[in-house]
Each structure stands twice: as structure tokens, then as C-alpha cells.
Amino acid sequence: MDTIVWILILLTAFNFLLKQTFWKPVAVGAAAGIAAIFVILMWPYAIEQSKTQIADWLSDNQLMLDTSVVLTLEIVLQMAFCLLAVHVANYSPVKKRMMLAYRLLYWFPGVLIIPVLFFGLTQAVFSFPGVSFKLIAWFFGAFVFVIIPLGRWLIKWLLPEEDLRLELFFLTNALVAILGIIATVNGRTAVEGVSDVDWSALAGSTILFLVGAVAGWIISVIKRKLIFKLKR
Numbered sequence: 001m002d003t004i005v006w007i008l009i010l011l012t013a014f015n016f017l018l019k020q021t022f023w024k025p026v027a028v029g030a031a032a033g034i035a036a037i038f039v040i041l042m043w044p045y046a047i048e049q050s051k052t053q054i055a056d057w058l059s060d061n062q063l064m065l066d067t068s069v070v071l072t073l074e075i076v077l078q079m080a081f082c083l084l085a086v087h088v089a090n091y092s093p094v095k096k097r098m099m100l101a102y103r104l105l106y107w108f109p110g111v112l113i114i115p116v117l118f119f120g121l122t123q124a125v126f127s128f129p130g131v132s133f134k135l136i137a138w139f140f141g142a143f144v145f146v147i148i149p150l151g152r153w154l155i156k157w158l159l160p161e162e163d164l165r166l167e168l169f170f171l172t173n174a175l176v177a178i179l180g181i182i183a184t185v186n187g188r189t190a191v192e193g194v195s196d197v198d199w200s201a202l203a204g205s206t207i208l209f210l211v212g213a214v215a216g217w218i219i220s221v222i223k224r225k226l227i228f229k230l231k232r
Helices: 002-020 025-041 051-059 061-090 096-106 113-127 133-158 162-185 199-231
Strands: none
Touching (some): 002 113, 002 133, 002 162, 025 113, 025 133, 051 113, 061 096, 113 133
């Protein structure tokens, strides 16, 4: 369980940096400054935490369920940004509402980075016993202020193609969604297994899947024809 939580933390931080690659350097600097100020201001609350309390939070099923709701909402918004970005890039006639939604999602950095920064601050406090808490917060804030633009530059240097970064952003968010489900279950089973098969429910699900697949195929064909007409 601890391993899954650590992977979720690392993926959340990576997704935050990956989202910064679509922003301009000025906006990245502003985001890094806000994150550093948040870390510095949170040190009085971080020193009140303990390793036992944090472990109790991670084992609290109700808290994990509440966190999964926020996680799901953020993933939906970030994936919607990826889909709208592809639509805006590939289709010239874009509606105003769609463009407004794209702009709003474009400037949405994510909220899960906030608990990740707070968790990082608590771990820094635990790692340096005997050192002034305020000094640790200032050093960690300076680290955050430097690592955000540096990490953004490194990702952009490794992946210069914007389409590739967008696809990776979509896939990493999908991976976070899967790990979030695993972390939420936390060893519990949602339903009790049964030996009987509900054939009517199975048939209904199969029909619904086929209808959706056919509808998606028809929409894809219509879009291709529209794109072909626009190019002509």
C-alpha cells in the first residue's frame, strides 16, 4: 500500500511538471513562486504532524474514498484538456464555448500538487531532526522554486514534440486513475462474488457496448468526411 501511495505522489508531481511544459516561462515562474510561498507558510502545520498520524490517514478508508473523489475530478479535467487540445490543434473551426473550456483547462494546474507539497515538507522535517523548522521550510521552498522550472525544462528537452507530451500526459493521468482505484480499495472487496450469471444483464451490457462502438465508428467516418471536405 505504501508503495502505491509513493507512486501516486511521484506521478502527481510528474504530471504537474508535465502540464507546465505547455505554459510560457513567465507562467511557470509564477506557479513556482506560489508553490514555494505555500511551502514556507505551511511549516507551522507541518511540524504538528507525525509519522504515526500520516500512517493512520493513509489507512483511513473514508479519507481515501474522499481523496479518490478529488483525484477522479482532477483526472477528468486533465484528460478533457488533452482531448480539447487535440481538437483545437486538428480542427480549424472551433466553437467559442469549446475554446473557452480549453482555455480554462489550459490554466488549470491541478490541486493534488498541494497535498504532495505538504507531504514533502513533512518528510523534510522528519529527515532533519534538530534543525530549525522554519529554516527547513525556507530551504524546501527554495528547492521547490528551482525544481519546478528545472524539471519543466528537462521534460521539454527530452520530449520536444508537444503532441508526444500531450499523449504522455493523457496516459500518465490514466495510470493515476488506475492506481487511485487500487489505493481506494486497499484490500477490500466492493461486492461479494456470485456463482450465477445474470444473462439478461450480460446481454444488455453487450448490446450497449455494440451500440456505442457502432455510434463511435459512424461519428469517426463523418468527421473524416468533414475533414476531407474542408481540406478540398
